[in-house]
Amino acid sequence: MGLADWISIFMAAIAVATAIVTYAVFRSATDPVVIVYAQPDLQRQSIVNLFIENTGRGAAHSITFRTSRPLPEQAFGIEPPGQMPGVMKSGVVVNGVPFLAPGQRISLTWGQYGGLSKYIGQEPITVETFCYRGRRKGLFAKKLQASSTLDVAMFGASESSEHGFGPNLVKELKALNKTLSSIERALERF
Structure with a gap:
């Protein structure tokens, strides 16, 4: 093999590496990113909403969630209530979401600061989100993962x-x- 052959092999390797990097950049720019977060409701005093949002630029399919511990449901009370709020047994976090368009979000009335802080305490809840970037499971339907942390302590003095x-x-x-x-x-x- 001569110098020309080695140069050809080197140029082919560079072309393949460039194609791989270009594809990775394209995928990261068009993949869905589904996050879960809590935010005070600015229209209803003392209410905290739970949002599920696709912040990526691609559609998210077959979205499922895994939490570090169960989420509270109907956790109301401005002051911490006497009884512990119940556990979320149904809804989109438990059952999943079939589809979220880019920029689309789902809003849930989650509770009030007192009830949520009593349930969550000092240890925030981690939510792992899994979704597919395509409808069909195949070559281009990669399973994607994101992680979010739910903590209401930051709303104490908001x-x-x-x-x-x-x-x-x-x-x-x-x-x-x-x-x-x-x-x-x-x-x-x-």
């Missing part, structure tokens, strides 16, 4: 109550009170 209906109602009542006071003064003059 200002989610500042965004609900309460503060807006107070502002409107103050404006109404001011208007009524000006009407009352005008009536007194007559």
Whole structure:
């Protein structure tokens, strides 16, 4: 084998490596990424919602979840309740999701800070998410995995109550009170 043959083999190896890297970059840019997270509801004071969201650019099929321990259900109470909240026995986290489009998310009313913090305690819950990037299980339907952590301790001092209906109602009542006071003064003059 001469120098030209070695150069040809080297160039072929570079071409194959480039194709593999290009495919890996393409797949990572178009794969689904399904995450699970908790967030305060800004419209309903003291409520914490659980979101399941596909943050990737590809459609997610046959999504299943595995948690480090069961999730609470109906964990309500601003103050920690006397009884431990129940365990989630049905719903999308337990039963899975057949399909999530890119950017699509599912919202669940999960509970309130007191009930959730009583159940979760100091040890956050880890959620492993598994999904397929294609409908069919075959050459291109790779099983993908993501991991999320659920912890509500960070909401203990949050200002989610500042965004609900309460503060807006107070502002409107103050404006109404001011208007009524000006009407009352005008009536007194007559």
